[in-house]
Amino acid sequence: MPIATPEVYADMLDRAKAGSFAYPAINVSSSQTLNAALKGFADAGSDGIIQVSTGGAEYLSGPSIKNMVSGSLAFAAFAHEVAKKYPVNIALHTDHCPKDKLDGFVRPLLAASTERVQSGGTPWFQSHMFDGSAVPLAENLETARELLALARAANVILEIEVGVVGGEEDGVAHEINDKLYSTPEDAIATIQALGSGENGRYLTALTFGNVHGVYKPGNVKLRPEVLLEAQHAGARELGLSDDARPFDLVFHGGSGSLPEEISAAVDFGVVKMNVDTDTQYAFTRKIADWMISNYAGVLKVDGEVGNKKQYDPRAWGKAAEEAMAVRIVEACQALRSAGTHQ
DSSP: OOSOOHHHHHHHHHHHHHHTOOEEEEEOOSHHHHHHHHHHHHHHTOOEEEEEOHHHHHHHTOTTTOOHHHHHHHHHHHHHHHGGGSSSOEEEEEOOOBGGGGGGTHHHHHHHHHHHHHTTOOOSOSEEEEBOTTSOHHHHHHHHHHHHHHHHHTTOEEEEEESOOBEEETTEEEOSSGGGBOOHHHHHHHHHHHOSSTTOOEEEEEOBSOBOSOOOTTOSOOOTHHHHHHHHHHHHHHTOOTTOOOOOEEEOOOTTOOHHHHHHHHHTTEEEEEEOHHHHHHHHHHHHHHHHHTHHHHTTGGGOOOOHHHHSHHHHHHHHHHHHHHHHHHHHHHTTOTTOOO
16 A cells, blocks of 8 residues: 555544554664564554654665755655555654754655645655653743644644653653653643644653663553543543543653553553564564574685575565564554554
């Protein structure tokens, strides 16, 4: 299927919220990891989201070029072509962009999508994330309001972060402390600043103890009830019933989360969960296994010529892609999106 149109993406998110499931959002940084993600979603029978971070976008442009916009557009162009052969809907997204990188990443990409839409096409990306967690909330929401107007003109969904995710990702680092928990007041301020859809659709990454990086299950102190409290506060602000879910929520920093924590977060309105650390490990772990198992063929040991079939990047690449795809299927199952493609 082609990359999801704005209408298809909106329907994906609506179905996730109505059906109490969420889509894994898989970070990629190469054509190999993109192909692995596509296969994983297809194998799971799940629509999905594939995303690039600022660092991933730089890498995609070439390690000596490091241009986030050209890397992102090259990734999107490739994805738009290869996704046509897969039987599921895929949305493209750009991940964590702090305020000081907006002019070199999100704003040019929104401009490129606006130009494409005005010419009768669809946006290059279906959503973009602004990470304002490093600035005061008022400044965060003021910038988000400006970006939301630009995103609406491009027929793109904006993702924002209200609160702080601990740990580090692509140079954005935060301490692990009480700031990791969003408050009901944060939720109300978000609705007052951005509305509830009438100014453009947005996804909200509220934080409930989330931490980027590698953590064993149980070591991350998540409090999913924070999400429910925020939904209740938003519903009261909008005059809705207590069972309303006004926010389309995003779960960041999910590595090490317990199954019951993931399930509760989805029940409380999470429709997108970022998955990066675990899939990176699955991909690279298989390469390491391949190299160790095929040591004599990969290296020219004792003056031999090696075995081209074993050091050909396609050989170990296929094994790595398959391992990453298997991990994505597991993510779809944990988030209950497996088998939901329509």
